Amino acid sequence: xxxxxxxxxxxxxxxxxxxxxxxxxxxxxxxxxxxxxxxxxxxxxxxxxxxxxxxxxxxxxxxxxxxxxxxxxxxxxxxxxxxxxxxxxxxxxxxxxxxxxxxxxxxxxxxxxxxxxxxxxxxxxxxxxxxxxxxxxxxxxxxxxxxxxxxxxxxxxxxxxxxxxxxxxxxxxxxxxxxxxxxxxxxxxxxxxxxxxxxxxxxxxxxxxxxxxxxxxxxxxxxxxxxxxxxxxxxxxxxxxxxxxxxxxxxxxxxxxxxxxxxxxxxxxxxxxxxxxxxxxxxxxxxxxxxxxxxxxxxxxxxxxxxxxxxxxxxxxxxxxxxxxxxxxxxxxxxxxxxxxxxxxxxxxxxxxxxxxxxxxxxxxxxxxxxxxxxxxxxxxxxxxxxxxxxxxxxxxxxxxxxxxxxxxxxxxxxxxxxxxxxxxxxxxx
Amino acid sequence: xxxxxxxxxxxxxxxxxxxxxxxxxxxxxxxxxxxxxxxxxxxxxxxxxxxxxxxxxxxxxxxxxxxxxxxxxxxxxxxxxxxxxxxxxxxxxxxxxxxxxxxxxxxxxxxxxxxxxxxxxxxxxxxxxxxxxxxxxxxxxxxxxxxxxxxxxxxxxxxxxxxxxxxxxxxxxxxxxxxxxxxxxxxxxxxxxxxxxxxxxxxxxxxxxxxxxxxxxxxxxxxxxxxxxxxxxxxxxxxxxxxxxxxxxxxxxxxxxxxxxxxxxxxxxxxxxxxxxxxxxxxxxxxxxxxxxxxxxxxxxxxxxxxx
Numbered sequence: 107x108x109x110x111x112x113x114x115x116x117x118x119x120x121x122x123x124x125x126x127x128x129x130x131x132x133x134x135x136x137x138x139x140x141x142x143x144x145x146x147x148x149x150x151x152x153x154x155x156x157x158x159x160x161x162x163x164x165x166x167x168x169x170x171x172x173x174x175x176x177x178x179x180x181x182x183x184x185x186x187x188x189x190x191x192x193x194x195x196x197x198x199x200x201x202x203x204x205x206x207x208x209x210x211x212x213x214x215x216x217x218x219x220x221x222x223x224x225x226x227x228x229x230x231x232x233x234x235x236x237x238x239x240x241x242x243x244x245x246x247x248x249x250x251x252x253x254x255x256x257x258x259x260x261x262x263x264x265x266x267x268x269x270x271x272x273x274x275x276x277x278x279x280x281x282x283x284x285x286x287x288x289x290x291x292x293x294x295x296x297x298x299x300x301x302x303x304x305x306x307x308x309x310x311x312x313x314x315x316x317x318x319x320x321x322x323x324x325x326x327x328x329x330x331x332x333x334x335x336x337x338x339x340x341x342x343x344x345x346x347x348x349x350x351x352x353x354x355x356x357x358x359x360x361x362x363x364x365x366x367x368x369x370x371x372x373x374x375x376x377x378x379x380x381x382x383x384x385x386x387x388x389x390x391x392x393x394x395x396x397x398x399x400x401x402x403x404x405x406x407x408x409x410x411x412x413x414x415x416x417x418x419x420x421x422x423x424x425x426x427x428x429x430x431x432x433x434x435x436x437x438x439x440x441x442x443x444x445x446x447x448x449x450x451x452x453x454x455x456x457x458x459x460x461x462x463x464x465x466x467x468x469x470x471x472x473x474x475x476x477x478x479x480x481x482x483x484x485x486x487x488x489x490x491x492x493x494x495x496x497x498x499x500x501x502x503x504x505x506x507x508x509x510x511x512x513x514x515x516x517x518x519x520x521x522x523x524x525x526x527x528x529x530x531x532x533x534x535x536x
Numbered sequence: 537x538x539x540x541x542x543x544x545x546x547x548x549x550x551x552x553x554x555x556x557x558x559x560x561x562x563x564x565x566x567x568x569x570x571x572x573x574x575x576x577x578x579x580x581x582x583x584x585x586x587x588x589x590x591x592x593x594x595x596x597x598x599x600x601x602x603x604x605x606x607x608x609x610x611x612x613x614x615x616x617x618x619x620x621x622x623x624x625x626x627x628x629x630x631x632x633x634x635x636x637x638x639x640x641x642x643x644x645x646x647x648x649x650x651x652x653x654x655x656x657x658x659x660x661x662x663x664x665x666x667x668x669x670x671x672x673x674x675x676x677x678x679x680x681x682x683x684x685x686x687x688x689x690x691x692x693x694x695x696x697x698x699x700x701x702x703x704x705x706x707x708x709x710x711x712x713x714x715x716x717x718x719x720x721x722x723x724x725x726x727x728x729x730x731x732x733x734x735x736x737x738x739x740x741x742x743x744x745x746x747x748x749x750x751x752x753x754x755x756x757x758x759x760x761x762x763x764x765x766x767x768x769x770x771x772x773x774x775x776x777x778x779x780x781x782x783x784x785x786x787x788x789x790x791x792x793x794x795x796x797x798x799x800x801x802x803x804x805x806x807x808x809x810x811x812x813x814x815x816x817x818x819x820x821x822x823x824x825x826x827x828x829x830x831x832x833x834x835x836x837x838x839x840x841x842x843x844x
């Protein structure tokens with residue numbers, strides 16, 4: 107029996123990690139032979155079309171390299187990536203997110219891009235931007251775009267209900283609640299002042315912690331947010347839902363799971379909502395109204411700035427790619443080529459490559475220009491630590507505990523203690 | 537048989553008795569099935585047993601960690617939540633589903649006109665019930681602006697977000713499972729046809745009313761079929777996954793109210809890269825299902841009546 111077990115384990119291990127060696131060096135000369143690369147990303151239909159155009163451009167410059175696109179939506183993407191990596195069948199070029207970067211890098215699934223500097227240039231990136239893609243000092247990922255958390259306000263609805271646009275350089279969280287309440291009252295509840303958050307994104311929680319002088323994770327990658335700060339976060343959200351400033355919990359839950367097009371902002375049923383600044387274009391298209399980006403409340407009175415630049419996503423290369431040099435060349439094309447940038451524009455965030463950012467600005471739509479301007483005027487602190495290995499499920503955990511609080515199944519204090527315990531356990535287990 | 541005969545003719549000169557050759561031919565035809573069973577079922581099942589005793593994050597090699605995964609279960613609060621949700625789902629939905637199936641089967645058994653049509657119409661949901669499309673449909677029907685609320689609205693009743701409210705979300709999934717009563721219904725229908733009409737005639741002569749006939753004749757003679765359906769549907773319900781996955785968007789929410797056991801297992805394995813623990817969970821589920829089935833068989837001695 108023990109022997110059988112050993113054989114089976116050996117078999118699974120072969121499937122799991124076969125060929126840690128193999129593959130060629132990322133610093134080698136490019137192949138003259140036909141090479142096929144696989145490239146995977148998540149995103150909308152518009153992104154798939156733009157990305158395919160860029161792949162075609164690349165093929166024109168390098169006829170012997172064929173790039174095959176594999177694209178999915180966000181939810182299916184990570185499950186499929188985990189299984190392909192486990193099966194030693196990972197795509198060569200991987201669109202990576204901050205949440206999962208450490209999980210993959212620390213497990214040896216990603217190539218150190220520093221070894222590929224012969225084909226992949228990073229000179230036009232700011233050092234602070236490049237740092238966001240480093241794990242243990244090695245460049246495992248190249249940032250594609252930058253984004254910052256913001257409040258999106260529907261100015262058409264503000265005018266309709268006769269409410270003044272608040273001054274976002276001085277406003278506080280109490281102001282947001284008060285103004286939101288005025289709108290809910292004026293509309294008779296048809297339109298709520300604020301759309302609840304804490305579901306699909308840890309951005310708001312990060313900023314809440316930073317404003318209180320804390321942070322979500324410490325440098326060593328352990329959970330560091332004090333329970334009292336976290337409890338206040340949920341008390342604030344629960345108060346808004348109870349007093350009608352935000353919609354009832356079940357409406358919020360339903361909207362949160364239905365995606366951007368069904369959100370309160372997109373359907374013009376909530377006036378203020380938290381979004382990444384780069385989502386302004388999609389939101390404006392969906393709502394058809396005038397939307398404006400505001401800084402988050404509480405920044406003026408905060409212990410330290412809450413705002414920060416978040417890399418919207420990264421390019422990574424599989425450590426088991428058989429063609430790392432060619433893969434690096436393709437990433438170089440994505441990151442540094444102006445013709446490619448003019449197709450992609452800000453679809454993956456405001457380009458982190460400063461030269462490219464300047465080059466494409468004249469071509470941008472009004473809403474994209476507003477998103478770029480928001481980034482430029484924002485006062486930011488140092489970027490938070492990359493999400494530690496094991497904590498990539500933070501959004502799901504946050505969502506669940508937010509639901510517990512909103513439906514009154516946990517008090518904010520209970521939820522805070524449970525959230526911290528659970529998240530830390532995930533990190534410890536990884 | 538012609539294919540077998542053909543084979544026998546081709547291999548006419550082969551050694552061995554005709555019977556052995558028959559067996560060999562049968563094995564040959566079964567080979568694709570055996571290969572599939574071995575590669576797709578037995579292999580992974582055996583591998584998961586081994587992985588259950590390892591720490592395996594899908595990317596690095598698994599490491600043996602003894603019974604750590606199993607001791608970890610004892611303090612896993614979400615596992616308890618998942619067990620609770622799953623037990624409620626099984627204990628409520630299976631009996632209700634079987635009751636509906638039996639009731640409908642008896643109705644159809646009375647020689648309705650257009651029986652074939654009704655039979656198909658009622659059977660259809662059980663073919664579709666565990667599909668993604670139906671789960672998506674369910675989301676729409678029970679959503680805040682869904683069909684159910686629109687109908688309630690017409691009657692002047694204020695609806696609610698049935699799926700987005702943790703106090704009703706599981707109920708909507710139970711309703712979905714009950715709705716797929718077609719498969720047990722067909723089996724009941726076949727069982728009812730097996731009961732000799734003379735029993736009922738004799739009972740009528742003795743003055744037994746319909747209720748007594750049902751209680752004293754139909755139920756006892758149908759009990760093997762009920763037992764069969766019960767065992768099958770309980771196993772089936774324990775393994776439910778798609779409905780909860782689609783309706784809750786993979787989260788088991790809101791606030792874990794639809795966290796089926798299989799969904800939790802999936803989250804551990806594929807969302808948290810915790811495949812060792814997930815494998816151990818799979819084996820715990822196997823043990824639970826086996827225990828339920830064993831109890832079922834033990835209890836059957838006291839209520840299942842075999843008429844032979």
